[in-house]
Amino acid sequence: MKFYHADFFFRSLLFAAIFMSCSNSKSVDPPKPYGVLPSEAQIEWQKMEYYMFIHFGPNTFTDVEWGDGEEDPKVFNPSNVDCRQWAATAKAAGMKAIILTAKHHDGFCLWPSKYSTHTVAQSPWKDGKGDILKELSDACKEYGLKFGVYLSPWDQNHPAYGTEDYNKVFANTLDEVLGDYGEIFEQWFDGANGGHGHEGKAHKYDWELFHEVVYRHHPQAIIFSDVGPGCRWMGNERGVAGKTNWSRLNTKGFGPGNEAPPTDTLNIGNIHGEAWVPAETDVSIRPGWFYSASTNDKVKTLDQLLDIYYTSVGRNSNLLLNVPPDRTGRIHPNDSMRLMEFRGAIDKAFASNLTKGAKIKASSQRANSKEYKPQNLLDDNYDSYWASDDDVVTPWIEIDLNKNTQLNRILLQEYIPLGQRVSEFKVDAWIDNAWKEIASATTIGYKRILRFPSLETQKIRVSIQGSLASPILNNISLYMVPEKLSLPNISRDKEGMVSIVCATNDPQIYYTTDGSEPSVSSTLFTEPFALPLSGSVRALASITNGKITSESVSVVFDISPAKWSIVSPKNDRANRIIDGNDKSYAIVKNNEAVIINLGEMLSIKGFSYTPHGSEKANNIYKYNFYASEDGSTWTKLVSNGVFNNIKNNPIKQEQSFDKSITCKFIKIESLENVSNSKDYEIAQLAVITK
Ligand code: FUL
DSSP states (O other): OHHHHHHHHHHHHHHHHHHHHHHHHHHOOOOOOOSSOOOHHHHHHHHHOEEEEEOOSHHHHHTOSSOOSOSOGGGOOOSSOOHHHHHHHHHHTTOOEEEEEEEOTTOOBSSOOTTOSSBGGGSSGGGGTOOHHHHHHHHHHHTTOEEEEEEOSOOSSOTTTTSTTHHHHHHHHHHHHHHHSSOOSEEEOOOOOOOGGGOSOOOOOOHHHHHHHHHHHOTTOEEEETTOSSEEEOSOSSSOOOSSOOSEEOOTTOOSGGGOOOHHHHHHOOTTOSEEOOEEEEEESSSSSSOOGGGTTOSOOHHHHHHHHHHTTTBTEEEEEEOOOOTTSSOOHHHHHHHHHHHHHHHHHTSOOTTTTOEEEESOOGGGOGGGOGGGGGSOOTTOOEEOOTTOOSOEEEEEEEEEEEEEEEEEEEOGGGOOOEEEEEEEEEETTEEEEEEEESOOTTOEEEEEEEEEEEEEEEEEEEESSSOEEEEEEEEOOOOOOOOOEEEEOTTSEEEEEOSSSOOEEEEESSSOOOOTTSEEOOSOEEOOSSEEEEEEEEEGGGTEEOOOEEEEEOSOSTTOEEEESOSGGGGGGGSSOTTOOEEEGGGOOEEEEEEEEEEEEEEEEEOOSOTTSOBEEEEEEEEESSSSSEEEEEEEEEOTTTTTSOOOEEEEEEEEEEEEEEEEEEEEETTOOSOEEESEEEEEOO
């Protein structure tokens, strides 16, 4: 009887609580927004997450990254342009849009612009009657993709560039593109700004005028630049957004290009920034932005793309992945196959959200109102969210999965229509009857995905440890992504000895040196082997007796520097220039030339310069290159050469000569480095013999 009474008492309490929370839900206002907020268009843009960049133009045919505007338009002659294939590939890859380089820094227009004489109309392609912009915008419509354009204000061809008139010309060009080709979701303004033929002064752009043209045609368009206003460059071309990534940015006093905030700031945003300018990660699937046959075997591996996904979409940034069509005008099979693998891997990784059917509770719920209940975090509805009480900025949320479950990923989303708030949080798992920290981070933003080693647990707790206002989240999901082996890393030392290492699980490594695809029946790597001359090494890692293997990787080596010595500069550190290690670098003082004695007469076809791989490094931009048989009489092989885009994309540069030359000495002279200083940096200098 007593028992019955207690039961009745608790039921009444429960009823009253439910009743109160129901009635509360009607009267409880949503939390106040915090700070500057995204516009509707920015929220929709952020939800797109992943889309395609296309770099196509004369550079595709001349094998350079930055043309100088002097190219004959006749070089643009793709044999089989198929924009529907680009769109079909983007669609199948899971992308939501395509952004095209309608005009790159060489000024060539991929449509027959009436404001330029350097366009497809002057090219032999389709007898000058073609229009890539039209074909691509039609294809995007057909495949249900959004369409965006990259128009470089820097124009090394246009005669008006550098004069007062140019801003008007550029505004007219924009007007033409934005008026004639349907809906544009994003206008991409590159920051690069120089003179004609890489010479001369930067031009003062009239950004206000340009923005006015964009918004007149497409009020909802997102304008990309270093400082937005729609979205911002996130500071590097490696695909790595900041671990901390605020969508707010201080823009006052800054501008695109030379006036941009430091790249570190672009990478992480500003916690109290005065404008909402979320990050976009632009990165190429190949080492360069334009197609080159020489990079057919350098398409990023699946592992690299997956890493980029986690360091972009997984860090509150959209991913704009560049896939450059080849000289036929189609996306090369190596790129499209990799894109399909990438999509397959992402779909598989996030197919099964392990919080389905889980129980969830939170230490605080806004005014105890049902509207803000923690269950909203699990309901797949973007606009339903959990919020803590206004004065609770360090609440926790606990998820009970009902049974022991294997996990290695957590995905969190803040409800950004009310601002970005969380500045610090950690994730614990219930293991051996105690909470154990398994991951922690700073910002969340639109989306944050954390990776941690696979573990088994029934309960997960997310503790917000810092927030600028009471936190508001609309999603927490958990996943178990199949573990992968890390890729083997192949390197060769100065003496020409090749080593192959792998970071995970102490695997067996198998390799080939005849160019064939390795398998578990190839040679087992047991110790460094000699490859003093040129050749290629392909390797894969394997565990569990070959049941699990990694992707294969390959490296092509030219002659090793075993016999080489440094003639100048004369200091120990300079030996790093020929140590075979791309990661070590030398700082050369006072613009002294680097001279290498090759130790023997070699017939060389070109040379390679590996810069220090940081965007902040003082790498060579302009140079002269010489060769000599005796170290005193020099032949100048490249005069005023330019390593295009080396500041933002500091990767190995290869330059071939018009014809081979036999020599024993080589020399590079830096004429200008990226920060105009007296010293410059260099990781490797090598010759191309094959
Ligand atoms: C850079 C440009 O200079 C590159 O050529 C490329 O277009 C990249 C997306 O932006 O700033």
